[in-house]
Amino acid sequence: MKRNILRKIIGGISLTSVMFVFQACYGTPQDFGFDLLVQGQVKSKTSGLPIKGIKVSVVNNMQYEMTDEEGRFSFYTERFGSLKLRFQDIDSTENGLYINKDTILTDLDRNVYLAIDLEEK
Amino acid sequence: MLSSVKKYVFRKFRDSETKRHELNYLFWECTTRCNLNCLHCGSDCSKDSLHPDMPAEDFLKAIDTIKNIPQNFTVVFTGGEPLLRKDIEFCGKELRKRGFKWSIVSNGHLYDKERHISLLNAGIGALTISLDGLKESHNWLRNNEKNFDKVINAIELASSSHRINFDIVTCVNQRNINELQQIRELLISKNAKAWRLFTIIPIGRAAHNSDLLLTDNQFVQLMDFIVECRKSKEIDVKFSCEGYVGKYESLVRDSYFFCRAGINIGSILIDGSISACPNIDRTFSQGNIYTDNFYEVWKDKFQVFRNRKWTKIGQCESCKDFKDCLGNGFHNWHGGKKNVLVCHNEKIEKNAKN
Numbered sequence: 058m059k060r061n062i063l064r065k066i067i068g069g070i071s072l073t074s075v076m077f078v079f080q081a082c083y084g085t086p087q088d089f090g091f092d093l094l095v096q097g098q099v100k101s102k103t104s105g106l107p108i109k110g111i112k113v114s115v116v117n118n119m120q121y122e123m124t125d126e127e128g129r130f131s132f133y134t135e136r137f138g139s140l141k142l143r144f145q146d147i148d149s150t151e152n153g154l155y156i157n158k159d160t161i162l163t164d165l166d167r168n169v170y171l172a173i174d175l176e177e178k
Numbered sequence: 179m180l181s182s183v184k185k186y187v188f189r190k191f192r193d194s195e196t197k198r199h200e201l202n203y204l205f206w207e208c209t210t211r212c213n214l215n216c217l218h219c220g221s222d223c224s225k226d227s228l229h230p231d232m233p234a235e236d237f238l239k240a241i242d243t244i245k246n247i248p249q250n251f252t253v254v255f256t257g258g259e260p261l262l263r264k265d266i267e268f269c270g271k272e273l274r275k276r277g278f279k280w281s282i283v284s285n286g287h288l289y290d291k292e293r294h295i296s297l298l299n300a301g302i303g304a305l306t307i308s309l310d311g312l313k314e315s316h317n318w319l320r321n322n323e324k325n326f327d328k329v330i331n332a333i334e335l336a337s338s339s340h341r342i343n344f345d346i347v348t349c350v351n352q353r354n355i356n357e358l359q360q361i362r363e364l365l366i367s368k369n370a371k372a373w374r375l376f377t378i379i380p381i382g383r384a385a386h387n388s389d390l391l392l393t394d395n396q397f398v399q400l401m402d403f404i405v406e407c408r409k410s411k412e413i414d415v416k417f418s419c420e421g422y423v424g425k426y427e428s429l430v431r432d433s434y435f436f437c438r439a440g441i442n443i444g445s446i447l448i449d450g451s452i453s454a455c456p457n458i459d460r461t462f463s464q465g466n467i468y469t470d471n472f473y474e475v476w477k478d479k480f481q482v483f484r485n486r487k488w489t490k491i492g493q494c495e496s497c498k499d500f501k502d503c504l505g506n507g508f509h510n511w512h513g514g515k516k517n518v519l520v521c522h523n524e525k526i527e528k529n530a531k532n
């Protein structure tokens with residue numbers, strides 16, 4: 058701990074805090090890690106069975122993912138104060154017909170898990 | 179006076195970092211396949227690599243030997259062209275599960291909207307894309323008439339995401355040295371925030387093409403261009419950490435020159451070799467993940483990187499700047515290692531005399 062503080066002081070005097078956030082010649086910049094993991098499962102409200110092929114998207118953002126065989130989804134997305142997710146049935150009757158749903162998440166200090174039920178049309 | 183004190187304290191800081199030898203940055207040469215055939219390629223990559231891609235599980239097994247994950251530890255996927263692998267997203271998610279960050283160095287050719295989304299979903303945090311000139315000069319160097327348009331598309335996508343910390347790198351050469359101002363304006367118009375400028379060192383294919391190498395006068399022109407750009411905040415322009423640049427040190431980068439290869443930067447190369455930056459002569463490899471424990475090699479070896487006194491040979495032997503330069507970037511030691519391949523400061527000083 059003491060050594061870390063000393064290290065920062067010396068680095069600071071010699072130049073700036075960038076000493077600790079360096080970048081290799083042929084490498085990328087550092088990742089500052091402003092994201093969170095959103096994961097969950099989508100089920101039918103009527104049958105309780107998982108729904109495959111639901112598009113889970115971040116509203117006002119190009120990110121989306123499709124639910125798998127078990128209705129599961131998992132993706133990282135940028136951390137904001139709040140996050141609006143949209144669950145859409147886009148495959149017509151292929152995996153049943155469901156009404157779309159929006160969910161707004163707040164208090165995003167950590168990763169979230171969502172259990173989503175969709176109503177049948 | 180203040181500058182001398184800063185330099186002195188910086189040298190102490192560098193010594194302390196060297197002694198500490200913390201692994202903060204790990205390159206994974208995940209493939210040597212490449213979809214381009216660039217004129218300046220230092221790795222002599224090709225479409226049909228001699229080496230098969232390293233299986234993800236082999237890499238992850240090596241990674242799992244790391245004890246006490248250092249702060250800001252990042253894995254950088256490099257190649258060849260990493261996006262030729264279909265399992266980059268899988269690897270990325272596995273790294274995130276372990277608490278590691280990850281990023282990619284790409285030529286941008288395969289970086290389309292769908293890939294951008296899948297990489298974001300998998301937790302990518304940083305990206306570097308190469309742009310080597312305006313359309314004609316870029317496509318010439320990249321040896322591909324479509325690459326410029328694809329790179330511009332990749333830059334637009336990366337710029338659209340606040341999540342990705344990304345920068346553009348440009349290898350400055352005879353064809354693009356007089357386009358730099360236009361490239362800068364192009365990048366600003368695409369909302370790019372950071373631009374790093376390199377020169378090309380005469381290794382790989384570049385060793386045989388004089389069009390790629392700058393004259394001493396052009397090198398100083400490049401330094402002066404960067405100094406001028408850094409007066410404006412529109413885009414963060416800097417010289418790469420490829421070498422020591424004497425009187426320009428505090429003017430072209432955020433910090434003094436410090437080659438961290440093998441000090442904070444390690445790599446796992448395509449054949450499992452454990453080394454530092456991938457462009458370093460492969461005879462410097464310190465072990466192999468298929469026969470050694472990766473993290474033990476990192477902790478216990480790498481002396482040749484941590485003590486650079488052996489580089490005080492050839493023209494470095496009598497150099498007055500050796501204590502600040504320590505033999506320049508480590509990738510400048512190739513072959514017999516009897517002399518540094520490129521001395522950036524020599525270019526500057528020669529130009530000043532003429």
